[in-house]
Amino acid sequence: MSDYRDGTRCVRAGLPDPVPGEPFLPGPVLAAPYHLDPWRGPEAAANGYGRPDNPTRRLLEAAIGELEGGDCRVFASGQAAITGVLLALLRPGDTVLLPADGYFPVRAFATDTLAGIGVHVRFVPTAGPYPSLDGVRLVLVETPANPGLDVVDLRELTARAHAAGALVAVDNTTATPLGQRPLDLGADLVVASGTKALTGHSDLLLGYVATRSAELLDPLASWRTVTGAVPGAFDAWLAHRSLATLDLRLARQTGNAEAVARALAGRADVTGLRWPGLPDDPAHPVASAQMRRVPGVLAFDLGSADRVARFLDAARLVNAATSFGGVHTTADRRAQWGDDTPPGFVRLSCGVEDPADLVADIVAALDAAGPA
Secondary structure (H helix, E strand, O other): OOOOOHHHHHHHOOOOOOOOOOOOOOOOOOOOEOOOEOOOEHHHOOOOEOOOOOHHHHHHHHHHHHHHOOEEEEEOOHHHHHHHHHHHHOOOOOEEEEEOOOOHHHHHHHHHHHHHHOOEEEEEOOOOOOOOOOOOOEEEEEOOOOOOOOOOOHHHHHHHHHHOOOEEEEEOOOOOOOOOOHHHHOOOEEEEEOOOOOOOOOOOOOEEEEEOOHHHHHHHHHHHHHHOOOOOHHHHHHHHHHHOOHHHHHHHHHHHHHHHHHHHHOOOOOEEEEOOOOOOOOOHHHHHHHOOOOOOEEEEEOOOHHHHHHHHHHOOOOEEOOOOOOOOOEEEEHHHHOOOOOOOEEEEEOOOOOHHHHHHHHHHHHHHHOOO
């Protein structure tokens, strides 16, 4: 599938060979135990027990692996995937470098859990500057960062990390594999939440890890088996079904984000606007060189929590919700979750509504919200 373009790859990724009378994508296999051969046991067939084995899950893994350019294992959520990487690959005494401006629950997990088992945790802003990587076991970056949308030069960072003997894992949630392929840029691992733009319909929880290294994949697969951090078969099937429209959804979301960002750029009552697709955004030089498309997520500050609430009350096409990447436009005031952002900071995720309607609704809601 590598010789096809994004739209074709998304539609065809992970599908079995056509069989007359069978569906394009087989329905979910809802099983815990499977029939075993009385003589040979689990060696006789691919499926023995639902926690390590499920054909629906394997088809999804094949599909995401094709898009990311590596072998994939899916997890019950993005958080399960990231914590699985950290716990499976790090040992007491190891040093891990994490984004100071990345997903808040990952930072909290590192402080509460990793440090408690003897892992040395260090934080650095996504855009750097990065310290010496000597003695570091793993560098985890999130680019674009969630929620601030800074970007790091992955080719440069991975070259530095590998020269120092460190592994690099990239959280690709915001970009998706159609926005960038970190494995092509030198990363050892990709982790992501498939809950968000990858599946895009706000109806399931999913995470995944992708890599080209069997040496890294095997312990992660074992970790997933022993901890039971697997997605259900129906969620895996829903996710695979949703991949077919990924290219279409991202194209509209990116276009909507550009239209909204340009409308907000001229408003004095909106500060701190970030969208890496804008030429004057601090992340634009790296993003334009590294990314194949900029995601449909932007960030800005409305000055106060009350003004954010008034804006959301007045909006008709913007839902208050904490996820992003779905087909419905959503806005999240991150400080309400304990994230260390200003009280009026908003992460806005553009859906697939008509761009003229969406811009008009957001502008009218901001006007109705009044001053901070």
